[in-house]
Amino acid sequence: MSQETIIIGLAGVLASAAPIVFAVIGETISERAGVINLSMNGTILLSAMGGFAVAYNTNNIVLGFLAGMLIGALVALIVAFASITLQQSQVAVGFVLALTCRDLSYFLGNPYMGVPGPRLQAVPIPFLGDIPILGQLFFRHDAITYISFIAIFLAWLWIFRTRPGLMLQGIGEKPAAAYIRGANVNLMRYVYTIIGGALIGLAGPAFSLATRAGWMGTISGLDGFGWIALSITIFGGWNPLRGAFGAYLFAFLQWLGLVLQPVLTQVPSQVLQVAPFPLMILTLLLVNIGNAEWVERALAAMPEATRKIFAKLLRAMRTSPPAALGVPFERD
Amino acid sequence: MMKNRLINLVYQLAALVLAFGVVSLILLSVDAPPSEAYTNMFKGSFGEMRKFAEVLVAFVPLLLVTAGLLVTFSSGLWNIGVEGQVVLGAIATTWVYRLFLDSDLHPTLIIILAIIGGMFGGAIWAALTGILKVFGGVNEIFGGLGLNFVATALTIYLIFGPWKRPGVASMSGTVPFPDEFSLPLWQNLRISPWALGIALAGIVVVYFLLQGTYFGLRLKAVGKNFRAAYLLGIPTWQYSMYSFLVCGALAGAAGAMQVAAVYHRLIPSISSGYGYLGLMVAMLINYQALWAVPVALFFAALNIGSIQLPIIMKLDSSLSGVLQGVLVLFVLLAAGVRQKFGRKA
Numbered sequence: 001m002s003q004e005t006i007i008i009g010l011a012g013v014l015a016s017a018a019p020i021v022f023a024v025i026g027e028t029i030s031e032r033a034g035v036i037n038l039s040m041n042g043t044i045l046l047s048a049m050g051g052f053a054v055a056y057n058t059n060n061i062v063l064g065f066l067a068g069m070l071i072g073a074l075v076a077l078i079v080a081f082a083s084i085t086l087q088q089s090q091v092a093v094g095f096v097l098a099l100t101c102r103d104l105s106y107f108l109g110n111p112y113m114g115v116p117g118p119r120l121q122a123v124p125i126p127f128l129g130d131i132p133i134l135g136q137l138f139f140r141h142d143a144i145t146y147i148s149f150i151a152i153f154l155a156w157l158w159i160f161r162t163r164p165g166l167m168l169q170g171i172g173e174k175p176a177a178a179y180i181r182g183a184n185v186n187l188m189r190y191v192y193t194i195i196g197g198a199l200i201g202l203a204g205p206a207f208s209l210a211t212r213a214g215w216m217g218t219i220s221g222l223d224g225f226g227w228i229a230l231s232i233t234i235f236g237g238w239n240p241l242r243g244a245f246g247a248y249l250f251a252f253l254q255w256l257g258l259v260l261q262p263v264l265t266q267v268p269s270q271v272l273q274v275a276p277f278p279l280m281i282l283t284l285l286l287v288n289i290g291n292a293e294w295v296e297r298a299l300a301a302m303p304e305a306t307r308k309i310f311a312k313l314l315r316a317m318r319t320s321p322p323a324a325l326g327v328p329f330e331r332d
Numbered sequence: 333m334m335k336n337r338l339i340n341l342v343y344q345l346a347a348l349v350l351a352f353g354v355v356s357l358i359l360l361s362v363d364a365p366p367s368e369a370y371t372n373m374f375k376g377s378f379g380e381m382r383k384f385a386e387v388l389v390a391f392v393p394l395l396l397v398t399a400g401l402l403v404t405f406s407s408g409l410w411n412i413g414v415e416g417q418v419v420l421g422a423i424a425t426t427w428v429y430r431l432f433l434d435s436d437l438h439p440t441l442i443i444i445l446a447i448i449g450g451m452f453g454g455a456i457w458a459a460l461t462g463i464l465k466v467f468g469g470v471n472e473i474f475g476g477l478g479l480n481f482v483a484t485a486l487t488i489y490l491i492f493g494p495w496k497r498p499g500v501a502s503m504s505g506t507v508p509f510p511d512e513f514s515l516p517l518w519q520n521l522r523i524s525p526w527a528l529g530i531a532l533a534g535i536v537v538v539y540f541l542l543q544g545t546y547f548g549l550r551l552k553a554v555g556k557n558f559r560a561a562y563l564l565g566i567p568t569w570q571y572s573m574y575s576f577l578v579c580g581a582l583a584g585a586a587g588a589m590q591v592a593a594v595y596h597r598l599i600p601s602i603s604s605g606y607g608y609l610g611l612m613v614a615m616l617i618n619y620q621a622l623w624a625v626p627v628a629l630f631f632a633a634l635n636i637g638s639i640q641l642p643i644i645m646k647l648d649s650s651l652s653g654v655l656q657g658v659l660v661l662f663v664l665l666a667a668g669v670r671q672k673f674g675r676k677a
Binding site: 038078081082085086087088089091092093095096097099100102103104106107108110111217224227230231234274277278280281284285288289291292294 | 358361362410412464467468469470471473474475477478479481482484485608611612615647648650651652653654656657658660661664665667668669671672
């Protein structure tokens with residue numbers, strides 16, 4: 001493979017990861033506030049279909065993206081209402097919405113199956129796009145891919161470098177303490193869940209109007225990305241930078257699977273296609289195993305030198321969720 | 333107590349009415365008359381004996397899966413991996429059948445072995461999720477989901493690889509098994525009374541397991557409060573594993589029924605999403621085993637009835653999924669509204 005094809009391939013990886021990047025950032029923000037939005041898989045499908053339908057009927061791509069965000073925000077509003085106001089299980093409500101939104105997208109999207117519609121075009125940035133290698137990698141994308149780059153850093157800045165971001169961490173970690181400091185915990189959770197939902201909703205049109213333009217119903221192959229994005233959120237340790245890295249890693253593995261298919265002819269193509277899923281389980285195992293009791297006991301039994309190395313390794317990989325994730329907050 | 337039940341019923345009826353209201357609005361939004369859609373769905377499931385038999389065919393795996401899920405829910409686990417457990421049940425059943433294809437064993441014995449094999453297959457797949465959860469700290473939702481995708485890939489790999497039809501492999505599945513390997517059917521209908529009996533036995537066993545045994549009591553204690561149960565000396569993680577194994581065995585039985593009584597071979601979509609649907613049924617009945625039979629029957633009827641929609645009205649059959657989902661959602665919301673505002677009244 002020539003250097004040229006590799007660079008084009010890698011640039012494609014960055015672009016095709018954009019929808020997952022949005023979904024991971026949206027889920028990260030929502031979970032940072034203490035609310036798991038488990039509806040993600042259905043939300044992405046419904047906003048992909050809805051975004052495409054709106055862009056197709058209005059012939060306006062921007063409206064399509066806005067429609068996707070609105071759909072994501074509305075589904076998140078249901079999650080927020082059910083879990084914050086009514087204190088029902090976030091997992092139960094989210095799971096039901098994941099299935100319902102998926103079926104709704106297939107039902108309502110029926111007339112749009114395979115219809116050609118508008119799609120985003122690449123906008124090379126002048127000068128920057130001409131830089132060898134880097135230009136090709138980063139500056140010859142469509143608008144939504146650029147926005148995904150910017151969103152990663154903005155989300156990271158907001159969570160870790162601003163006062164409201166500190167408060168956001170507070171309502172997910174120690175809501176009681178945040179409340180004493182004057183935060184309206186439940187209102188903030190509503191706001192962040194809805195913002196997170198809108199970002200998740202951006203993932204849909206990022207598929208249907210850009211990376212996988214069009215709506216193909218059950219054969220769109222979009223079913224499953226939401227679940228992947230959920231586990232990438234965990235892999236990313238609720239940090240937008242590490243989460244985005246996870247999204248790129250996933251897209252890279254998918255690309256690798258495609259590239260390797262003609263080389264590894266003895267490996268059936270079905271195995272390569274689902275390879276990301278066992279890898280996902282494996283990475284979750286790696287980031288979680290440090291929390292297991294038996295691992296701690298095993299570590300304690302090791303000689304000093306080896307223990308230090310293993311402990312360091314485990315600590316580097318380990319992630320822990322926000323302490324109050326999934327726990328409703330009630331003022332006493 | 334009596335009054336409490338009545339209020340509950342009122343809330344649930346309100347949820348049912350609201351759900352049908354919302355779905356009717358969705359139908360109107362695509363210019364389809366709701367009454368016509370509902371009539372077609374009803375006729376498509378209860379209109380003829382042949383169609384009702386199809387409903388029962390869908391009811392069997394759905395009831396078995398729901399029965400299994402009642403066990404994992406009781407122990408506080410979200411076994412989304414149940415779909416993969418159904419698939420592995422079907423794969424293991426197919427594997428046992430293939431082993432005995434040319435044997436002189438009595439066919440009845442082979443069928444029994446195949447079903448037991450299916451239950452083992454489901455239980456082993458569930459145990460994987462359990463091991464990931466107990467020893468690896470991987471939440472059962474994610475472990476289970478990942479394994480669902482792996483299970484489906486495994487099916488396709490087997491159908492197109494080692495178990496492919498001689499000559500051409502196709503999405504229609506493996507070579508059908510000889511007739512004597514199939515559970516006997518009811519006259520000329522597609523439903524096997526044996527499959528129906530096994531499904532009903534499954535839910536009865538789970539009902540008594542949860543209501544009448546020490547095991548069930550401890551299982552529920554673990555589910556209600558893991559830490560307190562541990563402090564009381566209940567071997568908590570062992571109970572988590574037991575509940576995965578029981579659920580996996582029942583889901584595996586569902587997969588076995590799909591092979592032994594319905595398709596007589598392994599096909600790519602052997603589970604047809606019954607695992608996910610079972611989760612909805614279990615949530616809707618609020619984990620009470622007695623309600624599993626009527627609600628699973630209702631959901632099966634919606635699924636079969638919706639097959640008519642694309643044929644007669646050019647609508648997508650996913651309407652049944654929308655209706656089921658909206659219904660469960662409203663029941664959950666109604667329960668929340670009742671807890672929040674009913675208390676004050």
